[in-house]
Amino acid sequence: MSSQHATPTLLADLGGTNVRFALADTGRADPLLMDSVRRYRVRDFDTLADAIRQYFADTGHAARSATIAAAGRIANGETVQITNNPWAVSARDLEQKLALDSVKLVNDFAAQGMAVPLLGAPHLTAVGPQPLPRRDDAPSQTYVVMGPGTGLGVAGLLLREGHWIVLETEGGHAGFAAHTAEDVEILHRLNARFGRVSNERMICGNGLVNLYLALADIAGEPAEEYTPEDITARAENGSDALCVRTVETLAGIFGSVAGDLVLSLGGWNGVYLTGGVLPILLPWLRRGGFRERFEAKGRFRETMEQVPTVAVVHPEPGLLGAAALARVQAGLPLLPPRD
Incomplete structure (x- = not known):
């Protein structure tokens, strides 16, 4: 540990399929200890407490608090009921079962959002011709943070008077808005299958299957x-034209939803794209359909053309x-990285 008397904080990133653990040294400007990261499958454990015990046993680590x-x-x-897996998590229950002094629960995309101030240029790549956002050139800034994994996560990130504030949302569950004739046909089919159709029905891992079947x-x-x-895989090697069309369609719908979120949250300073499925989709997002539909907002097209979209390529x-x-909970500021 770089801080002589620092007590590590246990970290968990809990999704529908995987849970990742690590330790943080909050005394460091770059607090995540990358060599402490481990990943486990949710289906292999009955509870989060069981998975944490396994992490401690596997690594020999210990902690007095957790985020x-x-x-x-x-x-x-x-408390939280995980959206796409059966676990229900209680902060107080974890404190008691694991003898922790404190447990802080946050939405996973609140965490994705708060990563942005600590991301340097090596962990960001532009999607489109716009330059990367400058996070130090205005006292008031607003961003959208979103991305697909097992589901679709959405958060807002605000800089106000030197303080970073994250808006926790369930924007991935907002209703899908069809923008093209093909969108309407897709919506009809998914509506017959699911009833209400949210953005998450298409922009996530299983959303690829939903789109493929509809198309x-x-x-x-x-x-x-x-x-x-x-x-x-078949889209990437070009062996199945319908698979190619599926991934292209997802990229376009992703762009439409990202643009709608900019309009809804006032995220004029940029959109940060993240999530477990993003690395697979990134080559397709760069091929034009994503930005075209992102910018296709009628009277706001010229404004949207100036809004950068940025992929987060940090591993965790x-x-x-x-x-x-x-x-932040320890009362310490977030310091920008030295690129």
Whole structure:
């Protein structure tokens, strides 16, 4: 540990499929200890407490406090039912079972958002011709942070009077707004299948399958029993035209939703794209459809053309953001990285 008397904070980034653990040294400007990171499958454990015990056993680490970034709505800061896995998590229950002094629960995209102030240029790449945002050139800034994993996460990130503030949302569950004739046909099919259709039904891992099945039906083609991995692999090697069309369509819808969020949150300073599925989608986002539909906002097109979209390529942005939150909770400022 770089701080002689620092007590490490346990970090968790809990999604629908995986949970990642690490330690933070809040006395460091770069608080995430990368060599402490471990990943576990949610399905291998009955509870989060069991997974934490396994992490401590595997690594020999210990901690007195924890910051848990969880994929779900945090109720009263105390409990969360994970949206896409069966775990229910209680901060007080974890304190008792693991003999921790304190447990802080936050939404997973609150953590993704709070990672942004600690991200340097090596961990960011532009999606489109706009330059990377300058996070030090205005006292008031507003960003959108969003991205696909097992579900679709959305947060707002605000800089106000030198303080970073994150808005925890469930924007991924907002209703899908069709923008093209094909969107309407997709919506009809998903509506027949699911009833209400949210953005998350398309912009996530399983969303690839939902789109593939809808597009196959629209084209009158037989659908294979493909997994998301099958679809992206066949799209990448060009062996299946319908898979190519599926990933292109997801990229376009992703752009539309990202642009809508800029309008809704006033995120004129930029959009940070993140999430577990982003590395697979990134080459397709750069091929034009994402930015075209992002900018296609009628009377706001010229404004949207100036809004940068940026992919986060840090290996553990959720844990980095949890570490940032732990540092803020310790009363310490977030210091920008030295690129």
